[in-house]
Amino acid sequence: MKRLLLLLALVLPYFVPGLAAAQVGKPNIVIIVGDDMGYADVGFHGCQDIPTPHLDALAKSGVRCTSGYVSGPYCSPTRAGLLTGRYQQRFGHEFNPAGGADVGLPVTETTLADRLKAAGYATGLVGKWHLGGAAKFHPQQRGFQEFFGFLGGAHSYFPEAKGAGILRGNQPANEKDYLTDAFGREAVAFIDKHQKEPFFLYLAFNAVHTPMHASDQYLQRFGKIEDKTRRTYAGMMSAMDDAVGQVTAKLRAAGLEENTLICFISDNGGPTMPGTTINGSSNAPLRGSKRQTLEGGIRVPFLVSWKGKLPAGKVYEQPVIQLDLNATALAAAGITASPDWKLDGVNLLPYLDGKNAQSPHAALYWRFGNMMAIRQGDWKLVQYDNTGRHLYQLGKDIGEKDNLLAKEPEKAKELEAVWKKWDAELVKPLWGGGSKAE
Ligand SMILES: [Ca+2]
Known part of the structure; x- marks a missing residue:
């Protein structure tokens, strides 16, 4: 009997993927992306006029990378790099998709969601896709089992008469809430639904990208900021910070903190120069803007947190890049990356926990x-x-x-x-x- 039980314990996981993952303690992966955030505009970088207590708490719970980069100064290319773990210029995704049926993340590329799904993870995208609007590029064709959000590069934050483009799967969601609030709500619901199995949540806010829409609830917090654009930006940031707080609170309440790798980045720097989608952001002390390869365009708020596995409150100064988050997530999930995948990213865990004192990248x-x-x-x-x-x-x-x-x-x-x-x-x-x- 003992032998039979032992045999079952060994064999059962292979037939029940969710169980297999749970048994070997596969951690959840949560990657949160802000949009067009200024390098200066978070509390953990010293921002004075816009409190970001929940992002600051996330920074304190893990590692803050001060030389954290993205592989482009624009929305779509860096998201392509994040999800593939490869420099997006290797497969022609150098610029934002300019419209048209055949423009999107090339289907020859494999996403992090594809790989995690194959390993038994529940996978979901909440938020902005921006990797192609045609059916073949839809998130649910690219490894995400669940999708709530929009396909393009920007979206109104307020409900619109025509129902706008907020989708649940392929269907209009008829969303009524302020969009950032809705994304926070959906992220929490996803965690709630999948808390008993390993999950990958990609929470891609469009905050604080234009259009400049803040709800009264958030604007009221910033009456002291005189500049209207900056005040609206502050409200939008505050809404995102609250949504991040809801996600971390949910993970805590579900007892998942020590079994969840959480990453946070902005997809590019703040747009501060004429001709970009100016939103009132500041990249100080960095020079330059979104759409430039100066530091202001490519160096971003960058956090990696995993309670009990990574040090808390650590500042890491070696250059890292969002491509690394892909490789880090794969390693956390126990997936061995094949050389055939040609990943450019590096598993950051041994660097961030101090075991490897070298720089993760030669360049x-x-x-x-x-x-x-x-x-x-x-x-x-x-x-x-x-x-x-x-x-x-x-x-x-x-x-x-x-x-x-x-x-x-x-x-x-x-x-x-x-x-x-x-x-x-x-x-x-x-x-x-x-x-x-x-
Ligand atoms: Ca962006």
Whole structure:
């Protein structure tokens, strides 16, 4: 009898995927993405006028990466990089999809949701997709079993007469709540529904992207902010912070804190220059904006938290990138990445918990049309407009003010060569870089 029970315990998990995952203690994965957030505009980066207590608590519960990057200065490309774990320029997703049936995350790519679903995870997207509007690109064709949100790059936060584009699966959701509140509600419901099995929740807010819509409930908190755009932005940020707080409170109440890896990033930097979707954000002390490869476009709030597994309240300064969150999630789930997957991201767990003191990356790379950048250690070579290359030493000059190109030509040459080698591995963009569909 004993032997039979032992045999059952060993064999049963293979027939019941959810049970298998539960038995080996597969952790839940929650990846939360903010949209167009300013680097300066969170409490854990010192923001004074917009309290973000729930994001600050998340930062305190885990590791805050001060050199946390995204692989592009725009919404859709960085989401493509996040979900594939690969530099999106490798498969032509260099720019935002500009519309049309065949424009979206190439179906030749495998998403994190595909991989986690195959490993027995319940997978859900709540929020903004922005990886293609045609049927073949729909989130539920890309590994997400559940979807509540919208397919495009931006959306009204208030219910609209025509029902707008908020979907549950393929069907109009007829959503009445302020959108950020609705996303918080749906995220909590997803956790509630799947709390007894391993789940992957991708909670992709469109806050604090335009249109500038804040509900009265949140605006009332910021009567002291005189600038109207900044006040609205503060309200939108506060709503997102509250929604994040609801998610973390739900995980706590369900007893899942120690079994859940939580990551938080913004998809790109704050849009602060004319021609971008200006929202009242600030990237200080960084220079530059969304749509630039200066730090202001690509360096973002970046948190990784896993109670009991990662240190709490740690500040990690080595450069990391959102591509790493994919590899980190796979590792957390016990999935061994095949070399065939050609991931660019690195499992950050051994770095963040201090076991590996090396830098996770020899270099990080960017290409966005004729803009480029490479960060190698402390050094960054960047082209962010038509005035050629600039060289900065970020450790001394986080604001990219002192161009050392003429003083350090050998360093510039070295970085240029490393970047060119990477650039040669990329393909041509599958679609153009119009500035319309941000
Ligand atoms: Ca964005």
